[in-house]
Amino acid sequence: MQDLWHWFDLVGVAVFAISGTLIAHSKHMDGFGVIVLATVTGIGGGTVRDIILDTPVFWLRDPSYFIAIFTAIALSIYVLNRQRNMPAQLLQIADAFGLAFFAVMGMQKAVLLGMPNTTVVIMGVLTGCFGGVIRDVLAREIPLLLKGELYAITCIAGGIVYTQALSFDLGMTVAMWSAMATTLCMRLAAMRWNWVIHVFRYPEGHQSS
Amino acid sequence: MQDLWHWFDLVGVAVFAISGTLIAHSKHMDGFGVIVLATVTGIGGGTVRDIILDTPVFWLRDPSYFIAIFTAIALSIYVLNRQRNMPAQLLQIADAFGLAFFAVMGMQKAVLLGMPNTTVVIMGVLTGCFGGVIRDVLAREIPLLLKGELYAITCIAGGIVYTQALSFDLGMTVAMWSAMATTLCMRLAAMRWNWVIHVFRYPEGHQSS
Amino acid sequence: MQDLWHWFDLVGVAVFAISGTLIAHSKHMDGFGVIVLATVTGIGGGTVRDIILDTPVFWLRDPSYFIAIFTAIALSIYVLNRQRNMPAQLLQIADAFGLAFFAVMGMQKAVLLGMPNTTVVIMGVLTGCFGGVIRDVLAREIPLLLKGELYAITCIAGGIVYTQALSFDLGMTVAMWSAMATTLCMRLAAMRWNWVIHVFRYPEGHQSS
Secondary structure (H helix, E strand, O other): OHHHHHHHHHHHHHHHHHHHHHHHHHOOOOOOHHHHHHHHHHHHHHHHHHHHHOOOOOOOOOOHHHHHHHHHHHHHHHHHHHOOOOOOOHHHHHHHHHHHHHHHHHHHHHHHOOOOHHHHHHHHHHHHHHHHHHHHHHOOOOOHHHOOEOOHHHHHHHHHHHHHHHHOOOOHHHHHHHHHHHHHHHHHHHHHHOOEOOOOOOOOOOOOO | OHHHHHHHHHHHHHHHHHHHHHHHHHOOOOOOHHHHHHHHHHHHHHHHHHHHHOOOOOOOOOOHHHHHHHHHHHHHHHHHHHOOOOOOOHHHHHHHHHHHHHHHHHHHHHHHOOOOHHHHHHHHHHHHHHHHHHHHHHOOOOOHHHOOEOOHHHHHHHHHHHHHHHHOOOOHHHHHHHHHHHHHHHHHHHHHHOOEOOOOOOOOOOOOO | OHHHHHHHHHHHHHHHHHHHHHHHHHOOOOOOHHHHHHHHHHHHHHHHHHHHHOOOOOOOOOOHHHHHHHHHHHHHHHHHHHOOOOOOOHHHHHHHHHHHHHHHHHHHHHHHOOOOHHHHHHHHHHHHHHHHHHHHHHOOOOOHHHOOEOOHHHHHHHHHHHHHHHHOOOOHHHHHHHHHHHHHHHHHHHHHHOOEOOOOOOOOOOOOO
16 A cells, blocks of 8 residues: 555656656757656655655655656657657646646555645645646746636545545545546546636626636 | 734735735736635745844744635735726735735744844845735736835834834734834835835936836 | 855955946936845845755844945945946846855855755855845846856856865865856856857747846
């Protein structure tokens, strides 16, 4: 079980590293900085989670994460240099998988540290979203998080599923998988059908950006 | 007394959440991300303060902050959707109140942990300013902090008043109120009369931005 | 020896403070916010290093860093206001020195805490680069780190020299100086001859930016 979590963490890190490489490519960045951007995107969310929870940062004594990151980056670069016509949504799909993996890992860690449910959900949102926010700030994009589409709320939905599953004693494995599926499906569906929540009512003639 | 501080913290968080919602509205953002931006603005400064001071982050085990944030956001959205002509300075006024509250709370916490006076003042600046900096970076504005107007220096003035009041044994309550009043009045006055400090002498024909 | 490190830290902080002041000047910022930008650039990298390593943040109980920062800022402002034709590369040269000093200080601290070699190198990169990244994000520049030029990789090279020197028992002093020289020379050479590493192969007609 412990092993499974470690693998999940590795996959989440790798997927976000891919999304960092993709955005760097799409903005025509180059050089080793691309690799740094991918690394920061990969470990950013979990690092902030661990700092706030005041547990040792997960990669400090475990170089396996960097192996995962460099494999993911090398693979992305290889594919990007081969196949010139990338499917446009690839970045967002990679981001959706990273979001779901990381959200669950964040909630997991908060539960194991005995945090209240609010904090568990917040940790899910933070772990899931923060890597992508760092990526977008450094690439000078408006963070995906702040655009109209369903984003953070998919983590909150996953968090509610997760905490409810635990409170009904369904066990951690069920809780993790169902939360991950909830977040991933909601996010993919939001991308597919452009689900948007409006919180502001703007006067006619204005477009939300 | 302990209770009073908790209320101050709640008010500071709520006020910054309002300023986050206002900037999201003014930039025509939409969706749930607005709420995330407001939340990050509300708890960002205090979170960074607690991480640097290495004390448990204030909201980790206390969901009341999120109740304060959601109340503040819901209220702001309601008002923004009703009243279409917002007074232009509302964002800056909310920001000034958040600045004053948070600066004092940051200094308070540093004093209670036995930090030297320099660190107490720095913690005031950091707690007061950081939420707004995160807000402005995410909204892709140049941070208010870096514009010509008096901003960080109002926190430093408050910090000097605070540490001096303590060193003359005036008691914590006097120190807190006088520091808060100093910061708030200086900031409001700076906004009203456009007080600016010039540190650079640019050649003729250039405008500072 | 302990003293020497402290002086190195002070110099690194001062050099980055200068680079922060220079970028603020070049972007025609003004006011006290310039000083805040310089301070954040100066202590940002080391602060993040200490938070991730979970050791007390280096400036918390030591006001001497702020004396170094204010001296550096005052000097920069004096020179900038006097001499109107700045050599264009001055910012990058200041940045290169800060990079080399901070990279070594970061690795030093990680080694003393018994971290594995990967983490030692990562801490070098993080301490060296992070101050500059914060500076560029706040000034709304694309971080130097992400441009095509050799940047982070000079810290990695320094880190490999450092960890290898330690593993061959050459002693800490040799390790520090050789790592610092490696990073500094590589970075200056990269600036001089525009060394670039290409990781992406873009179709003809596109320019990497």
